[in-house]
Amino acid sequence: MENTTLSQFFDFEVHFKEFIKRNSYFTNVASAYFAIFNDNTTRINYKYKYNFSDVLTASLIKSMISDSEIVEKNHISEIRKCNNPPFECGKNVYMINAINPASNRTDILGSLIVCSDIPPSYSCENSVFNLPYFLQIVYHIETVLSNYEKIYYIVDTFTEVMASKDTIMPYHMTGVANNCIELSIFLGLEPIDQTLLYFSALLHDIGKLFIPEAIINKEEELTDDELNIFKIHARKSEEMLKTILHGMTLFEDIPKIVRHHHENYDGSGYPDGLSGEGIPYLSRVLKVADAVDKISSKNAYKTRGVVDSIIKELKINSGKVYDPALAKAMIKILVTENENLIEENTGNTIYIPQCSFSFSYMEKTNIKSLTGNLILRGNSGTFVIHDYDNKIYSINAMLNSTISFFKNGEIFEYKVLVKKIEDGRLYLDNIRFLPTDTTFSMVWNNSAILYNKELNKKNRVDIIKLGGDAVIFTVDKNSDLARELLDNIKGEFQIHIKESIDEIELDTTLNIKIVKYYLGYGYTFICRYLNIQSGQKDLILRLLFRKQMENRKWKTKLLVD
Structure with missing residues (x-):
């Protein structure tokens, strides 16, 4: 919801016109721009434009x-006359700023820029400008916006409750939400519809709180009676959300x-047996996104075989279960999505x-x-901590702080700066994408043998990413191996990797050292190679590039089919 136009939340036009009416010397307003800033005035969070080009940034307003x-x-607001405005919008440009009283007048809560061809009629000795009313507008808007921001903490609460019934549910909720983001962008939906779809995806299964765990987690096919009980979750989700979201128009x-x-x-679906265009459009989009994640979640990582299964399901049931146009759109996304390049999120909240937050404390090891x-x-x-160990950490002693999460079988890793720790929350800044490999790496899905030289033990691990400089593998969080690795986190290990694609064969043992670990599905360990020989590295890279070519051929074939 960051960088969102205020008109999506309420009719700011009414407030703006009332403000102009209450300030008699503002006549013939040609254009106006209103902005609400973040806490330290470094970014515009919400904006309103009236006949104004979208040229302003927080730094430009500061200048x-x-x-x-x-x-x-x-002491809490001001009006300024701009000498050399960096845009053409009238001969007279004025700024009205609401000041944060706790910041020694350095931080601005909100700013209204008014452009007019006619000079304002005011007297500095006897001004009729209504600064208090402007401040009321700012506080009113911030109150409304903070009310909407609560939805993230509502989602957080229900995620934890649902996880107690079904450990996979949090991943499913965010997986469906991610699919909805991709679909909504591909379909060119309006920002407000993208927002509605995103939160619908995060909250679509909260009605399962009313479903017995035995039914939710049953691996066999449900009986007719069990299926009827399961189906009530759609109606229960609606009932709960009407109450939870009351007042959020x-x-x-x-x-x-x-x-x-x-x-x-x-x-043929439920709860109302609607069909075709009679089903709300965003519900049809959510239906496709939900189905894709259900198939994906049967396998933690989206391999080629899993994508094949998803595409087969969408094609077979296009026009029956799914809207044909939306099924076609999702197939195109699946075939053309980039598996190697991960762009940082710079858009909405x-x-x-x-997620997992990893850091070295006091010393790197x-x-x-x-x-x-x-x-x-x-x-x-x-970052809302769920397993807080009640230790008091100094943020100055946190080294190499990173955060990671899984999306569509890919591990995302970001370097972060911790600004503050308070009430079990980490406030992060300067979040930027951190490549796990300095050369080239790919999502992988195979096993390898890990050798602990100190204990003289061998164990099988699941590789999820392979690169020229690093390897990432996972182990079950409740296994003896996980405990052994955590107890010997500073040690060195060996990993034996055996892979082949066409004529390229990799059968080698590499010395590795754990540089960090995360707790998610299981324990995810990121390891760097130690003293890797040039021949070993060249062979790994040749294997990766051949894998990439295979994937491209496969995707081209799917597009043709």
Whole structure:
């Protein structure tokens, strides 16, 4: 919801016109721009434009303040006349700023820029400018926005409750949400519809709180009676969301979207047996996104075989279960998605459950890891800790702080700066993507043999990423091997990798050292090679490039089919 236009939350036009009416010397306003900033005035969080091009940034507004003259001020607000505005919007440009009283007048809560062809009629000795009313507008808007921001903590609470019934559920919720983001961008949906779809995906299964765990976690096919009980979760989700989201008018359609995400295109779904265009459009999008993640979640990592299964399901049931146009769109996304390049999130706020925060404390070899949920806002965010060990950590002693999470079988790793620790939350800034390999790496899905020289023990591990400089593998979090690795985190190990693609064969043993670990599905260990020989590295890279070529051929064939 970051960088969101205010009109999506409420009718700011009414407030703006009332403000102009209450300030008699603002006549013939040609254009206006209103912005609400983050806590330290480094980013515009919310904006409103009236006949104004979208050219402003927080830094540009700060420079305008530096090149302006104060016309009127009090301890919490001010009006300034801009001398050399960096845009063309009228002969007279004025800024009205609401000041954060706790910041020694250095931070601005909100700024209104007004452009007019006619000079304002005011007297500095007897001004009629209504600064208090402007401050009321800012506080009112911030109150409304903070109310909407609570939805992330609502999602966080329900994620933890659902995880107690079904440990996979948090991953499913965010997996469906990620699929919805990709679909909504591909379909060119309006920002408000993208927001509605995203939160609908995160909350679509909360009605399962009413379903017995024995039914939710049953591996065999449900009986008719069990299936009827299971089906009530769509209606229960709607009922809960109507209560939870009461008063959030922006989200008033979410309960209906969630209610109908199990309707089938041919009318055979539930709870109301709607069909075709009679099913809300966003519910149809959510239906496809949900189905894709259900197939993916049967395998933690999205291998070629899993993608084949998803595409087969979408093709067979296009026009029956799924909207044909949406099934076709999802297939194209699956075939053309980039598996190797991960772009940083610089857009709207997103919610990511079951993340892991890793850092070295005091010294590089003293590695720590915490689990929790991440609320990511551009290059900053809040990490809500769920396994807090009640130790008091100094942020100055946290070294090499990183955060990781899984999306579509790929591990995302980001370097972060910890600004503050408070009430079981880490406030993060300067979040930037951290490649796990300096040369080239790919998602992998095979096993290898890990050798612990100190204990003289061999164990099989699952490789999830292989690169020219590093290897990433996972082990079950409750296994003896996990405990052995954590107890010997500073030690050195050997890993034997045996792979072959066409005529390229890799059968080698590599010395490795654990550089960090994360706790998610299981323990994920990131290891660097020690003294790798040039021949070994060349062979790994040749294998990776051949794998990449195979994937491209496979995707081309799918597009042709």
